[in-house]
Each structure stands twice: as C-alpha cells, then as structure tokens.
Amino acid sequence: MSKRRSITIIDIAKELGIAPSTVSRALSGHSKISPETRDKVMAVAKKWNYVPNKIALSLKNQETRTLGLIIPEIVHYFFSNVISGIEEVANKNGYSLLICQSGESLEREIKAVSTLVRQRVDGLIICCSRETEEFDHVEKLPENKGVPVVYFDRVPPNSKHPKIIVDDLMGAKQATAHLIEQGCKNIAHLAGPENLLISRNRLSGYRLALQNAGRQPKTELIKYCKEGTTEVGFAKMNELLNQEVIPDGVFANNDIIALGAMMAIKKKGLKIPEDVAVIGYSNWQLSEFMEPGLSSVNQPGAEMGEQACQCILNYIESDEPVEFFSPIILPSSLVIRGSSLRKRSAQIKVLNAGG
Amino acid sequence: MSKRRSITIIDIAKELGIAPSTVSRALSGHSKISPETRDKVMAVAKKWNYVPNKIALSLKNQETRTLGLIIPEIVHYFFSNVISGIEEVANKNGYSLLICQSGESLEREIKAVSTLVRQRVDGLIICCSRETEEFDHVEKLPENKGVPVVYFDRVPPNSKHPKIIVDDLMGAKQATAHLIEQGCKNIAHLAGPENLLISRNRLSGYRLALQNAGRQPKTELIKYCKEGTTEVGFAKMNELLNQEVIPDGVFANNDIIALGAMMAIKKKGLKIPEDVAVIGYSNWQLSEFMEPGLSSVNQPGAEMGEQACQCILNYIESDEPVEFFSPIILPSSLVIRGSSLRKRSAQIKVLNAGG
DNA sequence: GTGAAAGCGCTAACAT
C-alpha cells in the first residue's frame, strides 16, 4: 500500500490563504472566529474529507486517550465480558482500547506491558497471568509513578493501585444457603484446586453458610477437583454417591465440574434437582444451556469491566496522586433456575449475592 | 493523575553533553557510532528507564503499526475467537490492536470507523453489523484510497477489498452427508432465517448433499426457525416429530436451535443419536458441553482472525495498490462426537469440511 | 563519528 499523504490543516490554510491556527480554531468551534471564515474552512474540510490527526494531537497534549488492556485469554466467557464492559465505558468517554492477551504467560505479559507503555496508553488495566507471582514489571513502571494501573480478578497481594475483585466468599455462601433453604440436608462441595485464592474463598463461603445454619461441614462431603475438568467432577461425584451419606445437594466450584457431577448423578438414576440439587459457581454462560435445575453463581464480567474502566478513568483524571486504593469487591449474582427449561425464562430469579 | 513528563532522547543528550541525533543513533544500534558513546547512552537510558515514544515515531513515520478492529459483539464464541486470532498474528508482527464493538448498530459502526481512522490505524478489519446494508462509510474512506480494509464473515457484495468468509455451503453439505453415512433415512433441517446469507447457504448445502445421495429434499422436513432460539428449535422439532414421516436425523442451522431440538426429541422418549442423530452448525463452543451425540460443524473463528490479520498486513505492506481481491473462503470443520461423554476425547474426530 | 536543523500535524501563547 503506497503511503497516502492525508489532508492537513496546513493544506486547508493554504487553499484559503489563511493561517493554520485560524483553520484549527474554526474546526474546533472556537468562539473568536468570524462565521464566514468558519464556514469557508468547514466547506474545504468537507470537500477534501479532512480527518484530524490524533497522533499529532497526542504528541502535543501528552495524552493518547487510549487505554491498554492485558488479559490472559480473550476466548473465555468471563474475560470477553470484561473486555466488552471496558470497551463500552471507554468508548462512552472518548477513549480507545488497545488489547493484548498474555496467554497465561508471564513473558508475554511483560512484553505486553512494555508495548503498551511505549504506545503511551493513558492507563493500564490488567488481569495477571496464572504464572505471575511477582509484579515488578507492573508495579515498577518507568519512573515509579508511570502509567495509572488498575488490576482486576487476579490481583497482587500488596499494591497501592486500584483492584477490582469478586466476592467469592459471599457468592459461595449465598449459593450454599440457597441449597439449605431448598431443604438439602447433606450438602457436598466439589472444590477447586487448593492453591487458588478463589477456590479457597468459595470453600470458606460454603463452610460459613453451613455454620450459620448451625451445621458442621463434614470432611467427607468435600472433594477437591484439582484439574477442574468435567471428568474429575464426574469421578469425585461418583465417590460421593458411593459413600454412606449420599448428598442431596452439591455446590460445585465451577460449572465445568458441575456438569461432570450432574452426569454422575443422572447415571446413578437420580433426578436433578428433585433428588440432588446442584449449583455451580460459573465462569461461563453455559448454565443457560445446561440441564434445567442447574442454578449458578455468575461472575459479573461485564460489570467488572465497567468498574475497572471507570476506575482508571477517575485515576487518570484525578489531579493529586492517590496513596492507596482499597480493593473494590463486586458481588456475584446467584441465578436460580427452575426444573423446566421450557418455562425457564419465567422462573429465573437473580439474587444479589453481595453485601 | 498529575501529568508525568517522561524521559526523552533530549534529556539523555543533555546529560551526556551530546546531540539528540547521536543518542537516537546509539539507541537504534546505528553502525556509524563509536562503541563508547553507544555504551554511555545505553547506560543513561537504562538508569533513567528511558521508554521510546511511539507517538512521536508514528507522527514522523506516518504509520502507527496499529490495526483497528470493528466487531459486532465481543461476547460471542465465534467473535472472541476471531479477535484472539487477529491479536495473535498482529502481535507476532509488531502490530497493536485497537478494538471497537458496534453492538450490531450501524450508527456505532460508522462512529467506530471514524474513530479508528482518526487514530490513523494502518489497517481496518471489520465484520459489519447486522443492520449494515450500505457500505459507503467503509468503502468511501477519505480520499477514496484511504486505509486498507479487510472484511470478514459479513461482507459487502461488491467491494474491491479483501474478504474472508466461511464456506457454509460446504460445511452444511458435509454435515448432512455425515448423517447420510450414519444411515439416516429421513434427514430434517432446522433452518435459520431466510434473509441471512449464511442460512441460505446452509440450506443449500443440506439440499445438495441429499441430491448427491440421490434423494429428493422434502419440504415437510425443512422448518425455518426465524428467531433462532432454543424455544423455536424445540417447537419446530416437535412439529417434525408429530408429522407422518418422523426424521431419524436432524441438521440444525446452529447449536442453539439444535439444543431445543434435542430437548424435544428426548421429551418424546427417543434417544440421541440412536433414534435421531443430531448435528448442529455451531458458533459456540457449546457442543463440547452439550449432550453427547451432538456432532457439530464449527466455525473456524481463530483461523479466520489469523487470515484476516495476515491479509491486511500484506495489504499494508504491498507497494502497488491491488485492484481487486477475490474472497478467501475458509472451510468449516466437522467435529464428530461419540455418544459417551466420558470417552468423548478419544472419540472426537475433526474432518476438514472444505475443498 | 557527530552535530545542526528541519519537519511530521497540531494547538496555545503571544502578538497584531
């Protein structure tokens, strides 16, 4: 593609025999400009399809009105929701969005930070990769007070920057409480890997709900699904079904595991939710299409994106540097579905799981 | 956030008492530079965390090494795959990706084009909104030879720009042929809305496969699901099941419809795929989590993104303007699943559905 | 091998 020279303010100025600054003023609707010149300028600009050059503006103003986003994977229901939320808010505020995916690799994450800083993004929104345990590449951005940063979902333990996270503990508590309300006597938990904070929080929520109802969480009703696959969910649920105390309710760490559990339940000839009620903490929209009876706690991806974006816009526009931001904790929403998918829409209830 | 002045080449030059141009040369590994100065410059640059300013470079070089992407919705399995594919290739080639979503609105699409052109993206990748029937806002970009454009998925009928589309006809043909091979005698089609090209192509593929097998497509086995919801799929499948000729195979326009159909089949007490085999043309990854027995024709989202990106990079870098690009047609892939989800992974076969 | 100067497109301060 041969390089195209586009129309500039100077071209317009020459055509009309006036100064570039006058053209600039006319174009930006400055008050101290005669209507005639303004109209003439507008006419020429239109005739030649003048497009203002944001690059020149960025260089002059030292701001790009561009936000950088680093995300582990784009192809993921939760993350794509986050992106969408960010894009929505950014767009509404006249900001553009530059996206990099780290592919859960620290190396790529570091490279992405560098790329975006070179591009002079006005702010950086980041969800760290699973590999990331050390945050200097973000925390020690050039000059130590570089670009404003907002973390979401996977956040460093000690950072002064804003953080947006989901209230997993509360969500899990509500989900378990819901099973209790439904009359479940023996509620099992198919937990996620112990090393992940979210798994631990969800387990805690489960325990808390039971204790609040005056019950003791039983060790034999808690199974860890380290790999987090449908297969493991199936296997662990089978174990549960072969124990003495058969659970009549299951809270699963996520919907993938929940799906495996449901397969095991059905294979046993039991009915959902009549015999065993199931509820899954969900990253995906799957629940919508899954078996009826699968209620779920949904991660508020879009809302998280919106909040993160709003947060960084405030950060960018705040004049005095803020010393420390306390984390913003978003509630998950508990979606309760009835047992007939045909009448599903009428039966969906959304509870606000947070406080 | 108070505006931060970052380190420039001039700062380094001053510190060392040399000319900015020398610093520039040292930094960019120019040959005609003494090793001592180079080392000195590098040292200072490192000490002060110098970050080159891409904005200044863009202004000078008249290229941003940035690509613009306009997409109807980010939260969509197919589209998020496309984005991911584009990001991957762009990144690998040193390009950044600026994303706007149109939300299926022509108005927002027009605004997005304008935004991206102002940002001086080097190229524009676009999937038009459902509302878009007139393409001047893209085709007549400033100066008529403006930014390189590549269309994908939803493309204008007559554009000289590159277009990447999916071979729906071939995919549908393969899917239907697969049902025939499986021994299905009466294969129904749950079609999409007639006004969409993809629906028409899939219907044609279905017809073609039957004809190739020496069968006549029967009108009573074709049902249009205008709304494309699970509910409609359920209703239309019920109609089919209550007709004289009960189908033993169903090719559904997409997986949402397929899901409804499967619910209807199961409610009737029939088994999938033993009694009725089902296959859906899929935009989503749902099939992975759906009932066993649901084979699907998957849209190659990531591949489409990669191709689109590669295509625009070539376009950008080609010196002589190309007169007309013929469409690039990607095959969909037919994924055949067995009936036991537990053994699923072993039984998945992927056939290349294109020619 | 290095320096000086021009220029990419734009705007804001300072004239007039």
Added chain:
DNA sequence: ATGTTAGCGCTTTCAC
C-alpha cells in the same frame, strides 16, 4: 478576528 511562533519527541538529511 487572525497571524506568527514555538514545541510536543523523534529521525534523517546534510554538513563537518
């Protein structure tokens, strides 16, 4: 109301 000028950060001639 309009023109002049300088400068944002960088590279790239053209001198020396």
